[in-house]
Amino acid sequence: MPFVQTLLYRTSLLRAQISISPALLTVFSIAFMFGVDNSTFWYIASDVFSGHLFSLMGYMAAVFCLTLAAFSLFAFRWTVKPFLISMLILAAMTSYYVDTLGIIVDRDMIQNVMVTTVAESRHLITLGYVIHILAFGVFPSLIVMWVRIRPQQRVWAAVTPIVTFVISLALATGLLMVDLKSYASILRERKDFMSSYQPGAPLVGAIRYAKMISRSANLVLTSTGMDAKAGAAYDAPQKPMLTIVVAGETARAQNFSLNGYDVDTNPELSKLPVINFSNTHSCGTATAVSLPCMFSKFSQDSYSFEKGTSTENVLDVLGHAGLNVEWWDNNTGDKAIAARFDTRRLTNLKNPEFCATGECIDGIFLEPLKEYIASVNKDTVLVLHQIGSHGPTYYQRYPAEFERFKPACRTAEFKKCTPQEITNAYDNTIAYTDHILAQTINMLAANDGLATSLIYVSDHGESLGESGLYLHGAPYFMAPETQTHVPMILWMSDAFQSRFSIDESCVADQRDKALSHDNLFHSLLGLLDIHTAERNPDLDIFTPCKTNVEVAKL
Missing domain, CATH: 3.40.720.10 (Alkaline Phosphatase, subunit A)
Incomplete structure (x- = not known):
């Protein structure tokens, strides 16, 4: 009898399971990160666009579309969940340090993290950090795991991410072109603005770090000061x-x-x-x-x-x-x-x-x-x-x-x-x-x-x-x-x-x-x-x- 009850429970849960397309799951996940993991980003945005609500809305919509364009490249049936879960965890991890300590997670910070020791890094893993990761990383990741990916025809499943990429990129470009001069000026003057965007900034930093390590992998050590000689202070017997x-x-x-x-x-x-x-x-x-x-x-x-x-x-x-x-x-x-x-x-x-x-x-x-x-x-x-x-x-x-x-x-x-x-x-x-x-x-x-x-x-x-x-x-x-x-x-x-x-x-x-x-x-x-x-x-x-x-x- 308990086995039957468990089976019925699981069956009803599966029936209640939400069915969603990879593209829509990507949109919802980005919306969550956009709103929850970007307190500092929104704070800076409110200062930068103070008194210019429509410019703020246009720019934020452009950033959202650019993120969707990038993420849509992974919006295939077998890749969408692992990718989104990794982004949710990453955004939760980095947003904690950005929002509580004002730390910018760029290439140099990633380099610093990569060479640190376990003994040193463990001091940054506090109770507050763990709670933050559970609430804004693990919990939404469990929801992503729970939802069911809606079956699609093979051709449509292959084409949708590409179409989403093109449309999102076109929308972002159009939104930015509306006031490109002002947006470009803001990005030049307030480099801390996009540096606080999660998970975009750490992703760019990780790519730049990987490129840096790749470029230096096969470098040959260059000698310096081979002509160095001790001066007169070393001539006579000395202490x-x-x-x-x-x-x-x-x-x-x-x-x-x-x-x-x-x-x-x-x-x-x-x-x-x-x-x-x-x-x-x-x-x-x-x-x-x-x-x-x-x-x-x-x-x-x-x-x-x-x-x-x-x-x-x-x-x-x-x-x-x-x-x-x-x-x-x-x-x-x-x-x-x-x-x-x-x-x-x-x-x-x-x-x-x-x-x-x-x-x-x-x-x-x-x-x-x-x-x-x-x-x-x-x-x-x-x-x-x-x-x-x-x-x-x-x-x-x-x-x-x-x-x-x-x-x-x-x-x-x-x-x-x-x-x-x-x-x-x-x-x-x-x-x-x-x-x-x-x-x-x-x-x-x-x-x-x-x-x-x-x-x-x-x-x-x-x-x-x-x-x-x-x-x-x-x-x-x-x-x-x-x-x-x-x-x-x-x-x-x-x-x-x-x-x-x-x-x-x-x-x-x-x-x-x-x-x-x-x-x-x-x-x-x-x-x-x-x-x-x-x-x-x-x-x-x-x-x-x-x-x-x-x-x-x-």
């Missing part, structure tokens, strides 16, 4: 040189008290003889772009993924000159920057003091660094890649005793925290970076047997809610200064200044000069007295500050 380059993570200059921030986030560095460069800007807004760019010879304007992948960087040039180069990582890897050198990965170590959450905070560097400094017996450049202030879980980037600014946000869901709590947590990460840098400098200063220096520069900044934006990764053309204005700090021991003929006061005079990641390649070569045709003296901040004029001009 071994150790320069530590600290690649910071997500530190924005605005929250460094060294730059005038009214919260004391640099209590230790402020007591040390460091030179703070207050006007430095990044090459990109995300690690995947900024990190390789800052070590490359290319400027921000000319850098590309293909160029960075296929061209040796400043570490290679230092290696060609005979220096020992190493990379220590407590982040998502070296992005192939140190592919030709020894690397040491410190993240995810079984260290209860610094790695209790499954990720390591930057204190993990200190003990091995102390031993390493004592062992250096040749001219060395060591790069430390920090986890720094990477969000959204700022509270996991510092030990409990460094929670100086309270109350601090202790969740990845910013909507549960006040703006001040978010800022407090972030400021705690900056204060901890201050401590790590100061401790490293103190260790270098205490070693009389070495000529030592330290350069710190962050890869990019961070948004903390300004203008509704959080985290980082905004397209550079629209990125706020909070994501591009980064801290840069230099410290040199007396022995280092003497050996490399550097006038510290001259360098300090450039503390407010407009600088960027463009300067790092050339300045590192100039600082370490490496002669090569690749070094551009105009981008080397040490060019005017060498007491040995001959070295500066070479």
Whole structure:
């Protein structure tokens, strides 16, 4: 009897099942995504077309038709459901980050996602995110799965998607032509507008990312600075040189008290003889772009993924000159920057003091660094890649005793925290970076047997809610200064200044000069007295500050 009841129930459910054509199912699915997954898109549209209702309606209808034209290419009986389900899930995933954090999912953001680690990405999967995906992705996908595709004649089933494509494209073109001049002007001026459209923007970004990876797949590595030679500073017997380059993570200059921030986030560095460069800007807004760019010879304007992948960087040039180069990582890897050198990965170590959450905070560097400094017996450049202030879980980037600014946000869901709590947590990460840098400098200063220096520069900044934006990764053309204005700090021991003929006061005079990641390649070569045709003296901040004029001009 129960079996019969179940059979009757299933039969009645099948009879109640809606029967629909692939084209109509596509239209309904687009309408759902258009209305539900595009809050930011509609918000920007209401601002852009304020007071021009008919222009707004015309443009939105054109976007709808363009989407229908693209989606209709998959509106065949056996492809329509898998395709629409994937689009519904994608739109739900990306709309959450666009609408809650102001993140634009473009090619660079997709690149950043592709190179991130599971440990890093898991912080973005919150309860709010899961609920959003279930409500706006999974539930409508179940409805798509439940509806029945209406049987069609073979010819009509094959022709309908093509006809839909042609008609939709024609309608979109006609609607845009009605006021093409105004629409073109809007798209030029408000590039954030279409960048917020879901799932269109991430689809375009994914296609551009795939093309970028395809173009770079067979690139041959081009040598850089093969003519590099160590200068006069290496001629006579000297104390071994150790320069530590600290690649910071997500530190924005605005929250460094060294730059005038009214919260004391640099209590230790402020007591040390460091030179703070207050006007430095990044090459990109995300690690995947900024990190390789800052070590490359290319400027921000000319850098590309293909160029960075296929061209040796400043570490290679230092290696060609005979220096020992190493990379220590407590982040998502070296992005192939140190592919030709020894690397040491410190993240995810079984260290209860610094790695209790499954990720390591930057204190993990200190003990091995102390031993390493004592062992250096040749001219060395060591790069430390920090986890720094990477969000959204700022509270996991510092030990409990460094929670100086309270109350601090202790969740990845910013909507549960006040703006001040978010800022407090972030400021705690900056204060901890201050401590790590100061401790490293103190260790270098205490070693009389070495000529030592330290350069710190962050890869990019961070948004903390300004203008509704959080985290980082905004397209550079629209990125706020909070994501591009980064801290840069230099410290040199007396022995280092003497050996490399550097006038510290001259360098300090450039503390407010407009600088960027463009300067790092050339300045590192100039600082370490490496002669090569690749070094551009105009981008080397040490060019005017060498007491040995001959070295500066070479």
